[in-house]
Amino acid sequence: MKHKVPPPYTAVQGHGVFPKASHDEAARYDFLANFNNYLAVRLSAGNKRVYDKRVVPAFIREHGRPPETRTEVRLAMNKDPWHRFWSAMKRNSMEMRQHNGRQIALRQLDELDARARQFNEGRATLQLDPSVEIPRYQAVNDIHCMPGSYHGEERPGDISTGANYDSGFFATTAGMVGALSDGGGVAIAEWAKQQKPGWKPRRILDLGCTIGHNVVPIALAFPDAEVIAIDTAGASLRYAHARAQSLGAKNLTFIQMNAEDLSRFPEGHFDWVQTTMFLHELSTSALPKILKQAYRVLAPGGLMLHVEQPQYTEDMPLYEQFIRDWDAYNNNEPFWSVMHDLDIPKIMEDTGFPRESQFETGVVAIVDEKIFPKAEQGAAGEDHGRAPVWNAYGAWRPQ
Amino acid sequence: MTTDQTNDGIDWIASAPKRAKGKRPEYFDDQALDLLTSTTMALAAEVSVLRQRLDTVERLLDARQLVRREDVENFVPDAEGAYERGVATKAYVARIMRGMTQAMDELVADERPVEEVIEEVRNL
Numbered sequence: 001m002k003h004k005v006p007p008p009y010t011a012v013q014g015h016g017v018f019p020k021a022s023h024d025e026a027a028r029y030d031f032l033a034n035f036n037n038y039l040a041v042r043l044s045a046g047n048k049r050v051y052d053k054r055v056v057p058a059f060i061r062e063h064g065r066p067p068e069t070r071t072e073v074r075l076a077m078n079k080d081p082w083h084r085f086w087s088a089m090k091r092n093s094m095e096m097r098q099h100n101g102r103q104i105a106l107r108q109l110d111e112l113d114a115r116a117r118q119f120n121e122g123r124a125t126l127q128l129d130p131s132v133e134i135p136r137y138q139a140v141n142d143i144h145c146m147p148g149s150y151h152g153e154e155r156p157g158d159i160s161t162g163a164n165y166d167s168g169f170f171a172t173t174a175g176m177v178g179a180l181s182d183g184g185g186v187a188i189a190e191w192a193k194q195q196k197p198g199w200k201p202r203r204i205l206d207l208g209c210t211i212g213h214n215v216v217p218i219a220l221a222f223p224d225a226e227v228i229a230i231d232t233a234g235a236s237l238r239y240a241h242a243r244a245q246s247l248g249a250k251n252l253t254f255i256q257m258n259a260e261d262l263s264r265f266p267e268g269h270f271d272w273v274q275t276t277m278f279l280h281e282l283s284t285s286a287l288p289k290i291l292k293q294a295y296r297v298l299a300p301g302g303l304m305l306h307v308e309q310p311q312y313t314e315d316m317p318l319y320e321q322f323i324r325d326w327d328a329y330n331n332n333e334p335f336w337s338v339m340h341d342l343d344i345p346k347i348m349e350d351t352g353f354p355r356e357s358q359f360e361t362g363v364v365a366i367v368d369e370k371i372f373p374k375a376e377q378g379a380a381g382e383d384h385g386r387a388p389v390w391n392a393y394g395a396w397r398p399q
Numbered sequence: 400m401t402t403d404q405t406n407d408g409i410d411w412i413a414s415a416p417k418r419a420k421g422k423r424p425e426y427f428d429d430q431a432l433d434l435l436t437s438t439t440m441a442l443a444a445e446v447s448v449l450r451q452r453l454d455t456v457e458r459l460l461d462a463r464q465l466v467r468r469e470d471v472e473n474f475v476p477d478a479e480g481a482y483e484r485g486v487a488t489k490a491y492v493a494r495i496m497r498g499m500t501q502a503m504d505e506l507v508a509d510e511r512p513v514e515e516v517i518e519e520v521r522n523l
Contacts, residue, residue, distance in 0.1 A: 023452060024452060027447065027448040027451035027452065028445075028447075030451065031443075031447035032444070035444075084426045084427060085426070085436075088433065089436065089440060091423070091424065092436060092437050095419075095437070096441065096444060098419065099415055099416045102414065102415040102416075102417065103411055106405070106411035106414055107405075107411040109405045109411075110405045110406050140421075141419070141420045141421030142419035142420040145419040145421070147417040147418060147420075149420070154409050155407060329424065330424055332419060332420075332421040
């Protein structure tokens with residue numbers, strides 16, 4: 001039989017500022033990709049099994065009823081030795097991925113920074129503003145356990161955080177978002193072309209772009225559009241810009257700014273405004289504020305698109321809510337749990353989109369299937385939080 | 400090679416394992432188990448890395464027709480080689496089982512806590 005194995009790290013596609021892994025660093029990522037896969041696929045049934053066989057019966061014995069909220073499920077599961085060990089291993093795999101990625105980036109930082117300078121210096125397509133403050137919801141802890149987070153620096157002006165972030169996508173997604181970790185962006189661009197054949201958006205805005213891996217394919221797919229990607233983290237933008245330039249996305253400008261205030265753009269300035277896996281890294285007050293700003297700068301007839309993991313709904317089983325919520329409590333995603341309870345269509349309605357202008361759609365990463373496994377939507381044992389299958393909330397702004 | 404440092408002296412060995420801001424969950428009642436899990440997982444990763452490196456060496460030797468992988472697979476040591484390998488494996492098992500073995504032996508040792516021994520020697 002032919003075994004399903006993640007593609008080797010050596011299949012990762014480099015670019016102008018991609019850090020080069022040594023033989024052993026690549027092998028370490030290979031271990032992590034396989035290990036994560038094992039935790040998510042082979043062992044995922046174990047969490048459900050201890051839930052059904054031990055945790056729920058014990059809960060009923062103690063409370064006279066089954067758990068009624070995912071918090072009750074989580075607290076009960078956290079007492080189970082098998083689940084504890086599974087969680088400890090998963091947390092460690094995240095930490096090991098960060099350790100390896102930082103090693104790769106830091107030991108060659110002089111060269112990476114020198115290459116980034118060649119792409120960045122004096123370029124109008126990179127607009128940094130050191131006066132932009134890191135919002136509290138970004139600074140309160142290091143999101144997804146990435147030391148220093150998106151804004152981290154080992155020394156002023158470096159690209160260490162972006163290089164680390166980029167290098168490790170492969171390990172945490174087992175290669176399922178493609179050689180450039182851009183399968184999400186490729187899928188979004190293709191989806192837009194199918195929705196509106198011949199569409200020529202004049203201007204596109206990507207909010208919370210981090211290292212730009214999802215916006216580059218959009219910029220390349222719409223070469224006549226002026227594409228703007230913003231983020232509060234200048235450290236990530238330095239990497240993003242150099243990466244985008246080396247990949248030929250010349251119509252893409254990175255601007256350091258906070259999406260809570262888009263007043264520098266005129267009303268209706270963009271034909272397409274979007275976020276990718278961004279909403280869950282905000283806060284209760286910031287999210288509607290940003291969506292309101294996004295609505296203001298979107299032109300009539302324009303597309304609003306937010307790509308996320310699926311929301312928790314009343315009909316989603318408590319166990320599934322609990323397991324999808326793992327990252328909130330174990331991987332430094334403090335808004336993950338709150339965000340996935342929000343009624344996004346209602347919030348979008350409040351910003352100005354009538355319900356009938358809204359839609360929801362699934363997005364599956366598009367990858368080179370000769371090298372990379374295609375994600376199967378709804379596949380058993382997906383790695384929640386890292387799955388290359390997303391849910392998109394969108395709307396076409398009425399004319 | 401992964402031995403160089405940056406010009407301004409960023410020490411990647413010291414900096415790479417920096418902790419992420421945000422309190423780490425305690426997975427076990429005894430912190431020692433959390434620490435042991437981290438060490439064990441890191442070691443498991445390194446075993447995998449070593450195997451992959453050895454695999455690279457074997458494939459390169461094979462490609463250059465110096466050592467065929469088939470010969471590695473079908474290798475049977477002679478009597479002396481087998482004995483030396485047996486000794487090495489036995490010693491290896493003794494090393495990784497030291498903790499359990501010594502704990503077992505302690506069960507039949509008539510020993511007092513070190514504080515008592517210190518007091519005894521102080522007054523000797």
